[in-house]
Amino acid sequence: MRDALRRGIPVVTSNKWPVALYGVELAELAREKGVPFRAESTVMSGTPVLSTLVEGLAGTTPVSLRGILNATANFILTRMEEGLSYEDALTEAQDLGLAERDPTADVEGYDAMAKAMILAGLVFGTQLRPGGVVRRGISRIDPAQIDAATSEGARIKQLVTLERSEAGSAARLTARVEPALLPNEDRLAGVSGVVNAVVCRAEPVGEVIVMGPGAGPELAGQGVLSDLIAVAR
Amino acid sequence: MRDALRRGIPVVTSNKWPVALYGVELAELAREKGVPFRAESTVMSGTPVLSTLVEGLAGTTPVSLRGILNATANFILTRMEEGLSYEDALTEAQDLGLAERDPTADVEGYDAMAKAMILAGLVFGTQLRPGGVVRRGISRIDPAQIDAATSEGARIKQLVTLERSEAGSAARLTARVEPALLPNEDRLAGVSGVVNAVVCRAEPVGEVIVMGPGAGPELAGQGVLSDLIAVAR
Numbered sequence: 001m002r003d004a005l006r007r008g009i010p011v012v013t014s015n016k017w018p019v020a021l022y023g024v025e026l027a028e029l030a031r032e033k034g035v036p037f038r039a040e041s042t043v044m045s046g047t048p049v050l051s052t053l054v055e056g057l058a059g060t061t062p063v064s065l066r067g068i069l070n071a072t073a074n075f076i077l078t079r080m081e082e083g084l085s086y087e088d089a090l091t092e093a094q095d096l097g098l099a100e101r102d103p104t105a106d107v108e109g110y111d112a113m114a115k116a117m118i119l120a121g122l123v124f125g126t127q128l129r130p131g132g133v134v135r136r137g138i139s140r141i142d143p144a145q146i147d148a149a150t151s152e153g154a155r156i157k158q159l160v161t162l163e164r165s166e167a168g169s170a171a172r173l174t175a176r177v178e179p180a181l182l183p184n185e186d187r188l189a190g191v192s193g194v195v196n197a198v199v200c201r202a203e204p205v206g207e208v209i210v211m212g213p214g215a216g217p218e219l220a221g222q223g224v225l226s227d228l229i230a231v232a233r
Numbered sequence: 234m235r236d237a238l239r240r241g242i243p244v245v246t247s248n249k250w251p252v253a254l255y256g257v258e259l260a261e262l263a264r265e266k267g268v269p270f271r272a273e274s275t276v277m278s279g280t281p282v283l284s285t286l287v288e289g290l291a292g293t294t295p296v297s298l299r300g301i302l303n304a305t306a307n308f309i310l311t312r313m314e315e316g317l318s319y320e321d322a323l324t325e326a327q328d329l330g331l332a333e334r335d336p337t338a339d340v341e342g343y344d345a346m347a348k349a350m351i352l353a354g355l356v357f358g359t360q361l362r363p364g365g366v367v368r369r370g371i372s373r374i375d376p377a378q379i380d381a382a383t384s385e386g387a388r389i390k391q392l393v394t395l396e397r398s399e400a401g402s403a404a405r406l407t408a409r410v411e412p413a414l415l416p417n418e419d420r421l422a423g424v425s426g427v428v429n430a431v432v433c434r435a436e437p438v439g440e441v442i443v444m445g446p447g448a449g450p451e452l453a454g455q456g457v458l459s460d461l462i463a464v465a466r
Contacts (some may be wrong), residue, residue, distance in 0.1 A: 046437075048290055048441070051284070055288070056289070056459060057281055058458065060279075060459075061460040117275050133265075187423070204455060205280065205455055206449050210441065210442070212441040213440075222293060222437060224293040225291070228292075229291040229292050
């Protein structure tokens with residue numbers, strides 16, 4: 001991607017980790033060379049999140065972001081609320097082709113961490129390193145915790161959070177991926193199954209929410225297609 | 234705007250009615266001349282809806298759309314749920330600068346109708362005429378109807394609906410602006426006060442939702458700014 005951009009060739013990618021690890025560098029290189037660098041499908045697949053937050057909110061200052069960004073983890077937690085054990089929910093997700101045989105990336109939060117890093121880089125302009133993201137998985141959530149949440153009028157979600165530190169410096173951004181207890185009134189509490197969502201607070205707009213399906217090969221293809229159309233235009 | 238586009242000058246506007254009445258013509262002229270024509274702030278103000286549905290979902294086929302698109306009407310209905318009469322809620326909206334002295338455009342659905350026509354033109358590529366949009370206002374909603382809705386587990390909202398007719402022809406789109414009873418489970422039922430939202434169904438993505446503040450002079454300015462940045466880029 002670096003080589004392509006250096007030669008003035010536009011880059012469209014659906015490959016998460018290069019963007020997570022080097023998003024700021026690649027975006028700066030693209031800007032310098034005056035060519036597009038787009039990665040829409042890396043976050044929420046075909047649901048347009050990056051273009052909405054980067055281009056739609058151009059001119060605003062992003063302040064914080066919360067999101068449910070892994071469809072598999074969200075599906076498992078939703079099925080556990082419906083009475084399944086973690087193991088049975090995971091098996092169902094695997095049978096549906098939602099979870100891979102080794103589900104570590106989804107259930108331990110690595111996939112959501114990559115997406116948090118992509119959003120930090122491309123929306124907030126801050127390059128995070130994996131060691132700089134607090135990460136806790138959902139694999140140790142048990143039915144008793146789900147029941148306790150339900151009886152409190154709340155839900156457990158794998159939540160991604162990005163927040164500017166109080167110091168206010170653009171370079172300081174705290175990032176977390178962890179199971180969080182969301183009261184039912186929270187807009188993200190109602191985001192169930194394979195639906196994903198992002199709540200971005202930006203000045204002077206306030207909270208903007210984008211919600212939609214977060215996974216699927218056809219949808220990832222759609223994300224790439226929308227990027228290719230943007231490049232062609 | 235026609236003259237500017239014909240001369241190859243990009244157009245950014247926050248003026249609803251020209252886009253509502255001639256959106257398809259202006260967008261086609263812009264495409265023909267290879268210059269941008271943008272009107273982000275005409276729908277949901279600074280919340281990026283048009284760019285998300287037109288550019289973010291580029292390559293998809295929009296099928297239907299539902300939206301809460303008038304902040305004043307939504308504020309009045311929300312305050313009526315909290316116990317105010319229609320008249321008191323309207324007065325409060327006027328005191329807050331949300332409603333104009335003559336509130337007809339907001340409460341009788343003309344403003345939402347213009348936004349429905351803009352979305353029909355720029356997202357669905359179908360030019361509607363005012364006479365082709367079913368329009369009913371909220372000014373005759375009374376507290377008894379609000380209470381009846383609440384006791385049924387539902388809410389009354391000023392709802393915009395765009396639907397392709399069953400014939401499936403791209404030219405046939407039905408458009409409605411009317412008070413609608415939304416069950417509390419409906420994602421749009423929870424959209425309260427000055428928050429607006431759009432649910433767009435597009436193939437092959439499914440439902441994409443964009444939610445955010447729908448009014449305010451600073452926000453309208455932000456919508457224009459994001460368009461100017463897009464043009465400059």
